[in-house]
Amino acid sequence: MSGSLVIVGLGPGSSDLLTPAAARALKAATDLVGYGPYLDRIPAASVNQRRHASGNRVEIERAGHALKLAAEGNKVAVVSGGDPGVFAMAAAVFEAIEAGDPAWRELDIRIEPGITAMLAAAAEVGAPLGADFCAISLSDNLKSWQTIERRLRAAAEGDFVIALYNPASRARPHQLGRAFDLLREAKSPESIVLFVRSAATPEARVVTTVLAEADAALADMRTLVIIGAAATRLISRGARRPWVYTPRAEQEVVR
Known part of the structure; x- marks a missing residue:
């Protein structure tokens, strides 16, 4: 041909x-x-x-x-x-x-x-994907919500940094909140959460918070949501937005 x-x-x-x-x-x-x-x-x-x-x-x-x-x-x-x-x-x-x-x-x-959006969003805030990470779409157009929940639990259990694609739409306004509720069962309430909207454009906007306080209403279809691993941390910069990164080496677990 x-x-x-x-x-x-x-x-x-x-x-x-x-x-x-x-x-x-x-x-x-x-x-x-x-x-x-x-x-x-x-x-x-x-x-x-x-x-x-x-x-x-x-x-x-x-x-x-x-x-x-x-x-x-x-x-x-x-x-x-x-x-x-x-x-x-x-x-x-x-x-x-x-x-x-x-x-x-x-x-x-x-x-x-x-x-891809995950890489553009990460670049806005620093290096949150510096160690093992995964990407999960919250859209249930082509897979069941039960499958999404199973994958979220597995990612949380494995302590991956999690990038959430398709976090919300007018047809699916409640699913990000359900995902946060599920993750709160398995992850620390202090886990870093990033809402990055319109990454790599002049309209880019970043909200940095923690899982206990994450508000699903901050996301729409132009938003990429990143939930940090246990090791993900902030570097404060005074009045400026902090850098966020995940160290490359496995961190010692404090008991």
């Missing part, structure tokens, strides 16, 4: 954090496919470049449309916020390939990575 498909990570929002490789892939594409607000972030490359915008929650349909365009000989770029391999479009494309036209498996397909 003469067509190709590249899955491009746009990063967390700032054009400065779009990789040069991703920018080249976007410019070279004959067709851009993606969620409308993400396509709006991309400057026009040429008058001949076509855009195929779609709404939220139609990832498999979007992926299938992109694959059909590529099979017709077009150079297609599927755009995704952050990194396309982290709760994003790369998995959707491969799901569509596995279940779809066998000819799609012969397409030239590649992924251009991007900076």
Whole structure:
């Protein structure tokens, strides 16, 4: 097949954090496919470049449309916020390939990575991901809440730093509060909690608190929530926001 498909990570929002490789892939594409607000972030490359915008929650349909365009000989770029391999479009494309036209498996397909929200949020505050960490999405659109609870308990038991994606939305206003209640059963009330909204943009906002006082109402879909491990600590800086980091070496447990 003469067509190709590249899955491009746009990063967390700032054009400065779009990789040069991703920018080249976007410019070279004959067709851009993606969620409308993400396509709006991309400057026009040429008058001949076509855009195929779609709404939220139609990832498999979007992926299938992109694959059909590529099979017709077009150079297609599927755009995704952050990194396309982290709760994003790369998995959707491969799901569509596995279940779809066998000819799609012969397409030239590649992924251009991007900076995911977890990394952008961590950079705003210091180095909270300096030791072992995990990422959990609180969205139960594609998995049960029981599965989310099981994974939260396991992460707390393992004393990972936990990055929470999709912490809240209008359809799911209570789930972050439920997650905090569960974590309070297993973690110290003094565990550091970070709410980082719109990381790596001029509108970035950080709230630093502890698990006992964490208010789920501070989060929306543009917020990444990080819950520290037992070793995660603050470096105070007077009136300025403290740095937050997790030491690389395992800390001795004080009994």
